[in-house]
Amino acid sequence: MPMSSYNIPIGPVHVVLEEPIYFKLQVEGETVVGLDINAGHVHRGIEFLTMQRNFYQNLTLTERVCSLCSNNHPFTYCMALEKLAGIEIPVRAEYLRTIADEIKRIASHLFNIGIIPHIIGFDSLFMHAMEVRESMQDLKESVFGNRMNLSVNTIGGVRYNITDEQSKYIVKTLENLKKPLAEITKICRTDASIRRRTEGIGVLPKDKAIAYGVVGPVARASGLPYDVRVVNPYAAYDKLTVYPAVEQNGDVFSRLLVRLQEAAESIRIIEQCLHDMPEGPTDLGYMPDIPAGEAIAKSEAPRGELIYYARTNGTPIPERIKWRVPTYPNWAALNVMMPGYKIADISVIIGSIDPCISCTER
């Protein structure tokens, strides 16, 4: 081993976001040659806790696994239970679920779109992106009742409804978001300092993306057009047209562009939903019984494919709830993205997979 080889610890406190993960990096000079990921700092035993609570309490518990994709957890959990019990949810409820999901996706993507400039030191764009995102937070607060945890889903439907007035308000807010979003997209595409720090950095080639089974924007930035909303439609997605954003280069810049395009696509999907949504009931009107059985359901969370597995035994408490979150395959791919790049690029590479540590370690 040459004299200039040494190990440096990154984390576990405040690596990119305020979430703990510990990297042991082998560097040669300033170049990363290998890494070791050490996780488990925020393990709270939530999967075990779901087996101590009844199906309805778990709606709230699963929503609190993570904050940015909080809606997808109870959403997928409900889909798994509905599949298990053979429940058909009302059509209006499917649309309302889709609207809530896409609003969360815009807010989540705009957060990461702000974080990438923040990591490379472009803090004024970060502030601007967060200010633009604030309109989505206001939307969530006034339509759903909370800035992060929407509490939308319930077994057999949704717990909210939107009036014509609220529908107009959503359309207006989204219309006002379009211009700043286009502006941010243009800045990200053309700004020399952003491109210098993100283009050709943290490259994940297509073959490696397949080998590591990455999902979500990370996969789509490496040229894999895999989007659960398209390949395996759930909720109202089979009635909508969704165009997944795909980039070919697989670098940090591509992942940023994929998120920018997806945020714009989400606006389009919500407008479609509000236009097509039929009148009707939003829930079953009773609390369904969940029979014994097992089921699996998946959805496209802002970070990628989220899979829920549920096994029940006829009691009000599930026998097993297990989920696989998108960050799990994505952070393994850091083993490909990091070696060969400089120490200064590490945080932007980690930030580009939009890691959700609290989901992954639950």
Next chain:
Amino acid sequence: MIRFFKVILKNIIQGPSTIKYPFEDSPAPEKLRGKIVHNADACVACHLCEYVCAGGAIKMQESEDHQGIDFVVWHDTCTFCGLCEYYCPTKAIHLTNDYHTAHVQADKYNYVEKTFVKKQPCICCGEPMVPISPAMVEQIYGQEGDIRGLSKMCPQCRRKILWKGGVSKS
């Protein structure tokens, strides 16, 4: 870079987006889920809210003198998910848009919404029982209300009356 200066300039002219919170009130939207209020008159003590509460914030217990049900929401362990309101059959429980929940450490165990659902004697046998609230009566018997006073009877007496009289005779 030039493009971004335009944004900066626009934001300077626009002024700050933040508010000076404690000195300036931030109005909450109507739908915001905040502190819980409980209407004991509408409550039928069905314990559904206690069943769905993930945080274990809601406790319903018979009072020591057996005269009613003590209803307690401990706000410090409430997650404001709103499941209790959603599943409440009479909407006796409601999440207001009051989000001001700051309080001193010494008050943490007293920071609760506490009500008392008073029992009433059964009009037949006099046994104390939780009355069916007017909201529930309306749901079951309709706008007309409960003609035969069945809602003021304990389950045993209700069964006896129905057995004697039959449903169709009323």
